[in-house]
Amino acid sequence: MLAGPSVGDAAQTAIAHGAEVVYAVESPVLADAPPDAVVAAAAATVAVAGPRIVLGAKTLLGRDVMPRLAFRLGTALASDCTSLALDADGRLLATRPTYGGNADATVRCLGTPAVASLRPGTVDALEADPARTGDVVAVDAAIDASVVRTRSVERVEQAAEGLRLEDARVIVSGGRGLGGPEPFEQLEALASLLGGAVGASRAACDAGWVPTSYQVGLTGKTVTPELYIAVGISGASQHMAGCANAKAIVAINKDAGANIFKDARFGVIGDWAKVLPAFAEQLHELLD
Amino acid sequence: MALHIVVMAKQVLDPETPLSAFRIEGNRVAAASNMAPVVNGFDEQAVEAALRIKEAIDGTHITVLSYGTGFALDVIKKPLAMGADDLVLLQDPAFENTIDPMLTVAALVAAVRKLGDVDLVLAGRQASDWDNAQVPAGIAETLGWPIATIAKAVEVDGTTVRVQRVLPDGHELVEAGLSAVVTVSNELGAPRYPNMRGIMGARRIQPTVWSAVDLGIEPASVAPAFEMVSLTKPESRVETEMITGEDDADAGRKLALRLREEHLV
CATH class of the missing domain: 3.40.50.620 (HUPs)
Structure with missing residues (x-):
């Protein structure tokens, strides 16, 4: 129809x-x-x-x-x-x-x-x-x-900054483990290097670190990138519901028992603040 | 005229229960002793939305409706402690928590009709057990009321409800005439904590209990939409390759090289 x-x-x-x-x-x-x-x-x-x-x-x-x-x-x-x-x-x-x-x-x-x-x-x-x-x-x-009994009075679309999450081939996503809004700048830089977009877990959105529109998960967006890099995300089922269809998930988390590793193709157990800069620097060298 | 709001609140297993304590037995989720029930999180936000309306409009009355069996009174009374006025439990041996919403909708519709003067039904956008997200829609459809979903703000103005809906990339303002159904999302903000006065007050309120007979419904005559075939833990579908190095930075560099090898970057 x-x-x-x-x-x-x-x-x-x-x-x-x-x-x-x-x-x-x-x-x-x-x-x-x-x-x-x-x-x-x-x-x-x-x-x-x-x-x-x-x-x-x-x-x-x-x-x-x-x-x-x-x-x-x-x-x-x-x-x-x-x-x-x-x-x-x-x-x-x-x-x-x-x-x-x-x-x-x-x-x-x-x-x-x-x-x-x-x-x-x-x-x-x-x-x-x-x-x-x-x-x-x-x-x-x-x-x-x-x-039509529920009438739309006004629809406000936030100016999409660059690539839509739903269309992104690469997503760099951050969660509670990042501890605040500042680290998302590093995620933005990495996403920009990879031609991708930045996502977040519900915890990061509810904490106000990034806008709601970044949220990936059961109550956020369902995304299907080639590569989903999850930084400081524990991988609660409700988050995985939004990204489980990514072709490859990469998890960076300091907790070896984090659920995210179960669905990850590649995992690094470590402090994101040390892993991520070296990861980004190496990528720069490879991609330049 | 006083505004009568019904909030539908469901008792669910705590969704923060660690995966290791989560067991499935015979197509049902088995409640381990360390899995405490809670009020569905989005439903608490619906209570919060109702309380904000009550603060804005004098004489607003909030009735909480909960459908199920095996209520933990101290849990399901939390909306009263937050400030709701009444609690009605739709409790009957037939009101089991299954994946099928047909009887749930029939009972809740009967309860709203029995209350008689309901202007607004609020509920969470979905429950954290079956994630069906359709009981409110079923109620609106059966009662012939308008519905607005996934609200981050709800306002009543005379006989109109105004709702800010969350969109993936923005928001939408919609309005509908009362009586109406509205579902609430986490973007509404954190529900308030009950204060001591609220907790003491809730202790004194005895819930009203309505059975299927009280509601005038015959559970066996409500045709289910689904029959459960299987309920299983999802299999992990991938082999995880752990990348290690001399230190965290080294692991980061190796990760980059490995992704390049796999043509992922």
Whole structure:
């Protein structure tokens, strides 16, 4: 399903990526995607298409839309799934991290339809092939402006300083172990050398050392860089939930028992204040 | 007219429990003796949001609703010690803490209806056990109320609730007419500590207890959305290569060389 004031080329893009039928819901009320209107559009599409399974992503919008859609359809949402499968009867089996990442639950979805949302970055899109064909079906959802009951008054985007975390190929991330805001300057310098961005754990954000927008984790951003360098981060499950899909995690921590080492491809047990400058200096030599 | 706020607060295992004390037995998380329950952290922040509204609007009444079994009274009374007025426990042998939210939503909706005059339902953005983040959405959907999620500030102005929502790169101001549901995030700020007066006051308040019968719901008739197939500890997926050196600085230099070898930098 695509929803917006005008779906435009997006339908062909979805088909090129493998969609066989695209349901297009077009309404001026869908401008800026108010969740109330998107839920209405999705419910109308489900009524027309009659699917057995409804999938969405746990994006900013999906986080609001998917649980409400599930309850509107008389069931609940298998939220933030990291893998999906079908059982022998064709029922959806959804696996999702729970207890902040300490336990993986697999549930059989009993609702008709089953409704699930996927954690961003857990599956790769099919490569686009413009030769693929598919149908575009217009859904007449007749969405009235009155469905939007939570109205957006003002949206303030902080001027993104350089690279977005979600797009960064390299992330240098700092946590409680850094002890204050100043060390983040070293992290910024290292990130800039590697063409990457700086992230942080919730502890560092809650302490006010860096803005909330730096937060990687279950309640922050989900990132999928090639390289994630975690400095002074213990690796609480709720943090790992945001970076576990990094291709390689490097951990620098003075506590040999820190959870972060379990998920790290490379680890250094040591004082970050001594490890990091030498690491950065050596990188300078290698990369210059 | 007095404002009636309901805060939904869940008793959960302390999420700071060390991984070594975290055990799974028969598709359930087993509560080891050293795993103390706490009020879900985001729910404490929802209590804080309610108290800030109460400070701004005279005559605000805060009722805390908690669904479950096996309540530790000294734990679940913490919102009262912080300054909430009433506590209603939705307690029934059928109200087990499972991954399925259908019965939870049915019971909480019935409780909000039974209270009758609720203007605003506040809850944490998610609970630290199942991380479902959908009971508030289910309640809003079932009651037909508007919802605003992931708030860092909540204000009531007449019959309108104004919410500052946290966005990944900024914030959004939204508003909705009451009655409404709002979920609260950690960006709201730390919840206040109960003071001695609050703690003494909370001791004198006896919670109201409502069973499924009191709520007029038949648990067996609420169809679940999920059936648990397995609950397991995630496997570590990587072999960790520890880099050592003569000292910390040397290890740092070797790390750089090793990353270069692997073409990671």
